[in-house]
Amino acid sequence: xxxxxxxxxxxxxxxxxxxxxxxxxxxxxxxxxxxxRLNIQVKNFWEGVxxxxxxxxxxxxxxxxxxTANISVLLLNKSSSINSATERSINSVSDxxxxxxxxxxxxxxxxxxx
Amino acid sequence: MNQSEVELIEQLQRGEQEAFxxxxxxxxxxxxxxxxxxVQNEADAEDITQEVFVQVHQSVKLFxxxxxxxxxxxxxxxxxxxxxxxRRKRKKRFAFVQNLFGEKEEExxxxxxxxxxxxxxxxxxxxxxxxxxxxxxxxxQRIAFTLSKIEGLNNxxxxxxxxxxxxxxxxxxxRAKTSLKKKLKNYYLLQSAK
Numbered sequence: 570x571x572x573x574x575x576x577x578x579x580x581x582x583x584x585x586x587x588x589x590x591x592x593x594x595x596x597x598x599x600x601x602x603x604x605x606r607l608n609i610q611v612k613n614f615w616e617g618v619x620x621x622x623x624x625x626x627x628x629x630x631x632x633x634x635x636x637t638a639n640i641s642v643l644l645l646n647k648s649s650s651i652n653s654a655t656e657r658s659i660n661s662v663s664d665x666x667x668x669x670x671x672x673x674x675x676x677x678x679x680x681x682x683x
Numbered sequence: 684m685n686q687s688e689v690e691l692i693e694q695l696q697r698g699e700q701e702a703f704x705x706x707x708x709x710x711x712x713x714x715x716x717x718x719x720x721x722v723q724n725e726a727d728a729e730d731i732t733q734e735v736f737v738q739v740h741q742s743v744k745l746f747x748x749x750x751x752x753x754x755x756x757x758x759x760x761x762x763x764x765x766x767x768x769x770r771r772k773r774k775k776r777f778a779f780v781q782n783l784f785g786e787k788e789e790e791x792x793x794x795x796x797x798x799x800x801x802x803x804x805x806x807x808x809x810x811x812x813x814x815x816x817x818x819x820x821x822x823x824q825r826i827a828f829t830l831s832k833i834e835g836l837n838n839x840x841x842x843x844x845x846x847x848x849x850x851x852x853x854x855x856x857x858r859a860k861t862s863l864k865k866k867l868k869n870y871y872l873l874q875s876a877k
Contacts, residue, residue, distance in 0.1 A: 603740075
């Protein structure tokens with residue numbers, strides 16, 4: 570048998586070596602170990618949340634958000650108070666107009682008399 | 684999916700612990716065996732198998748029943764195994780860089796030759812060489828080959844798991860065989876030269 574033939578035979582043997590392979594089984598009590606891992610993950614989740622919140626970057630970002638919210642509320646209040654003041658002044662002007670109009674009407678009425 | 688499987692999945696989606704126990708019991712060998720064939724280390728396979736079932740427990744509500752449950756489970760298993768391999772390769776690279784800078788390198792490589800516990804005793808050596816060659820071929824070829832030859836799935840099932848066509852699987856298997864033959868030939872040529 571030549572070297573090439575020998576190599577070809579070895580390759581075929583290697584490829585066929587898993588033809589009758591049986592399924593391997595994990596160690597016993599796999600379910601118990603999975604459950605333990607699940608419980609650890611739940612605990613770790615809340616620990617993770619606590620660690621995440623206490624990070625300086627997250628804290629600073631949170632403070633910035635609170636400050637931004639406060640400033641925006643202040644600005645909104647300010648603009649709404651300006652609006653209401655403008656509205657009040659417009660109303661007062663229109664009231665004056667109404668009064669003068671009615672006065673002029675009376676004046677006209679008086680003047681219209683022969 | 685048959686009726687009992689549908690009921691089991693519905694129970695699992697409702698968070699019933701007994702259903703989860705049954706799912707683990709039914710599919711543990713399938714998951715472990717697939718992981719073991721990919722990562723080729725028993726301790727790591729054990730760890731990833733646990734990770735797979737934790738993932739199943741957490742995301743079973745996302746399973747809509749479009750495919751068979753086993754297909755969905757195979758997808759999670761393969762993804763987890765390949766992710767693990769990526770992490771392992773990254774660690775190896777990092778260890779190599781550390782070594783370059785003269786820092787002490789811990790021995791964290793898995794054994795060079797892997798012995799699958801399901802292989803017949805007389806085939807152990809040849810199977811070890813085949814598993815070594817499997818590590819050196821592209822991932823999609825390796826997955827197709829593993830699912831076909833080790834898990835014994837047909838091309839249609841492999842196509843569903845790999846989200847590809849029947850013909851693509853046929854082509855992947857043919858290419859996997861060619862790549863393996865090439866790797867094995869190089870190995871045996873080196874052996875005969877010694």
